[in-house]
Amino acid sequence: MFDLFKIGIGPSSSHSVGPMRAAEMFLQSLADSDQIRDVQRVQVDLYGSLALTGIGHATDIAVLMGLQGEVPDQIEPETVAEKLKVIREQHQLLFAGQRNIPFTEKEDLLFHRKTFQAGHPNTLKFSAFASPDDSQPLLEETYFSIGGGFVVREGASGQGIAHPMSAVPFPFDSAAELLRLAEEQGCGISQIALENEKAFRSEADIRDGLTKIWDTMQQCVERGSQNEGILPGGLNVRRRAPSLYRTLCSRPEANMRDPLNILDWVDLYAIAVNEENAAGGRVVTAPTNGAAGIIPAVLCYFDRFCPESTPEKIQQFLLTAAAIGSLYKKNASISGAEVGCQGEVGVACSMAAGALTEVRGGTPRQVEEAAEIGMEHNLGLTCDPIKGLVQVPCIERNAMGAVKAINACRLALRGDGSHFVSLDRVIRVMKRTGADMSSRYKETSRGGLAVNISEC
Ligand code: SF4
Incomplete structure (x- = not known):
């Protein structure tokens, strides 16, 4: 976690x-x-x-x-x-x-x-x-x-993880194992993640840590919604979260006419975080900085627009997201330089989709399905940031990833959890797709938008 x-x-x-x-x-x-x-x-x-x-x-x-x-x-x-x-x-x-x-x-x-x-x-x-x-x-x-x-x-073993899976009461290496554990224990994915986390720290410490993460995410959204100006790096990208925030606040009646205006708020949360990130501000890596806006945006959506939201469920969301993210970390990659943006925005979308499904009442199978949908439709997503800056396409891509996560959750909740492609399979496909991808599309700024769009 x-x-x-x-x-x-x-x-x-x-x-x-x-x-x-x-x-x-x-x-x-x-x-x-x-x-x-x-x-x-x-x-x-x-x-x-x-x-x-x-x-x-x-x-x-x-x-x-x-x-x-x-x-x-x-x-x-x-x-x-x-x-x-x-x-x-x-x-x-x-x-x-x-x-x-x-x-x-x-x-x-x-x-x-x-x-x-x-x-x-x-x-x-x-x-x-x-x-x-x-x-x-x-x-x-x-x-x-x-x-x-x-x-x-160099020369060290492992994946830089401080807390090995071997030390936990419910070890899992795959989504299938995670699902089996949740079904055997009759609990949600978040409970498995919490019990595992308790192998390393007390429950009180875990809950304090989760509160701190959520507070930091919210502060980031708030700062990003207020901080005006041009982002650093020479691309002259103007921050747009503050004007979007002002527009949304100034016309509340418009929200009532168009129910999809909620998506404008989701966009705002994601863009606010990623503009703060691009400016070198304080963010929560979730699971990367380039994709740091998706989980806060979906959590803010849950907290502000879904009636089920409680502080306890916010923590369940984060625990579920971490369990899903750990599968990608272990079995594929969360590095844009290794597998392209599918490893950053794709993984964050998958984590957020599964986590939202759990806190909205989904079964573990529906959680697994939502996480799979979140990745399936990000397969092949390249990393081609213009001028090597985490701005274009990254900022807007987080808004798209957040909206996609919410839709993945909705699709899963409308079904019964049975689906064609499993999360484990899509993780394997994502890894292979990343291996097949030319290095031009893996955080080198040598392909795609980075070389085909004028910088000014
Ligand atoms: S395009 Fe590249 S730098 Fe931008 S968020 Fe995706 S992986 Fe990160």
Whole structure:
């Protein structure tokens, strides 16, 4: 649950949250090997997708902040610009938040745009030196940012998950197993997820954590609905959530004439979150930053427009969504650089569809069906962000994903849970489709909208 929903900052979980966490892990390795005090220079090498879309996705900024000892869930987004200015003007890095060492981006932060490393398309290497002139590093480590803010050190096993499935009372590797467990126990998917989570922390802590996630999501919607202006990065995309919000508030009677105006609100929630994300604001990775708007948008829809909503059901929603997301994480990928946008917006849509179905009274089979529909109609979705920024198509795509999730839930609730394609099968197809996809469509900005649409 708390591996998948992480409080962090925008604009990208794989390209900014992950690299910042990798820097944190590298500092920890230096501290563990008692070398951190000896470091006089650091060099960072970015490869593959991190190099190709790293500037647009703020990977450079994330790495610099991480080397200064900042961590994604605690860094204050509004302090980043000033810290960056100091590094760039003074060519000094406040290494590990302790002391200044020389740092010149042009020489010490290198983008290898033509090199894809074997381990993962999102690879970064950190090297620490005892002297600015040394060529032999004190320590060198390579990390893979595998999507959703998860990071794996080269040579380590696992998928960067802090809490292994082997330690839980109801382990499951597939949707079929999850469904069987829920039916055997006579409970919902959320209850299985909650019992598993209790293997790692008390129920009170889980509930506090869930409340914090939901509060952070709502604050993000509120900020995004108020913050005006042009998004950073040079594409000159104007934020549209504030004007949409004003329009919706100024004509409440119009909502009564057209029932589909509820969809305008869903669009608003998703766009507000993703504009905040694009601006480097505080968001909940769900399960990635690029797709961070879908789950809050569907939850806000549930909370504000569905009569069943209660604080308890909001928590059930998040638990169910996490259980579904864990299947994608385990059996496919949640990385746009690995499988395209089907791994980001597609997965978030699937999670939200299944979760909404549970809290609206669906059976576990209907939950599984809704999650399957949510992915089936996102298969093949490419990642082709213009100028490497998490803006176009990403922001609007979250609104579309949220609406699609609501419809997937409605389709499932109108049936009896029997359906043609299972969730496990669609997850396998999604993985294969991602493997077949040209790298041009996997977060490299070398294909699709990124090369066929003028940037201004
Ligand atoms: S297109 Fe999709 S996968 Fe690519 S950056 Fe945007 S949200 Fe992420």
